Amino acid sequence: MSKLNRIQMVLIGILLFIVLTACGLMDLYSEISGDEQESVEEKVQATLTAIESEKGVDPTQAPSPTEALPTVTQTTQATLASSGFIKGSLSYPSEFLPPQRVVAFDVNDFDIYYLTEVQSGSSYQLEVLPGSYYVLAYLINPSQLGAGPDFFAAYSQTVLCGLQAGCDDHSLVPVEVQPGEKMMNIDPIDWYLPPGVDAGWPSDPLKEETGSISGDLGYPSEYIPPMRVVAFDVNSTGYYYVDTLRNQGSYQIDRLPAGTYLVLAFIREEGPDISSGYSQFVICGMTVDCSDHSLVDVIVYPGEVTENVDPVDFYAPPGEADWPEDPTQ
Structure with a gap:
């Protein structure tokens, strides 16, 4: 073998050594890198699992859409769907329309009622739960108008009769409200109950007795x-x-x-x-x-x-004034 050939063989051996060494290092790097990557992934997964465990959620199961809680909008729509409405017009036997309080009483329990106050305008609307109601209208400030405290109006048989002469039945008319239903033309405008007549009309629930x-x-x-x-x-x-x-x-x-x-x-x-x-x-x-x-x-x-009710008239001529006698004697 010539000297040149020996030199070539040495160079080839050195090159082969370098190649083999490089391959070994790459495999070693890959193995090390894989181990580190697997270790990081395992740590992340373990952390997520611990967090989900604290919440009481199984991280291996996806949430079911059918188990989602109802939204506020859905709840509100459900409430509105179960309610009904009473609508109508207001009046007053004068040239002006004073502020009025409209009240819908449960026909079976007058302690249960819904109300609205109309400061101006000639119509009202009440949102109520399904049921049967009597509807009345009260003056908010009767003393300012000089009206009696027992002067108020109702949705009665007189209203259905047309408020005409001969319409003498002032009994209240029950209004039946169904879910989602709007009861129209419920007008509490019977202001004509004779004084002293008891037609079973409830008093204003917001006023002291x-x-x-x-x-x-x-x-x-x-x-x-x-x-x-x-x-x-x-x-x-x-x-x-x-x-x-x-x-x-x-x-x-x-x-x-x-x-x-x-x-x-x-x-x-x-x-x-x-x-x-x-x-x-x-x-x-x-x-x-x-x-x-x-x-x-x-x-x-x-x-x-x-105030200022002063009973100081001692000067009525005998027999002229028809005053009541002392009822306690």
């Missing part, structure tokens, strides 16, 4: 004798009273049911058997030009005190 009357006392002498001040209900035989002491210059009768009253004061225990009243004579100023001794209607509003 009783009120008060207060005023000053007097007597045509140098002292004021003990008195019994009586408020007579003009629509019934009922009356309410309070006793005062000698020289007591004022009074107040509390816990009066809302309504209209006549007020008189009777001397008790001492003095002559005479009475005094709250009359037109008092309102006139009790001067020589005042001659009307008819008693004045006093309106009591729920939760309010009707």
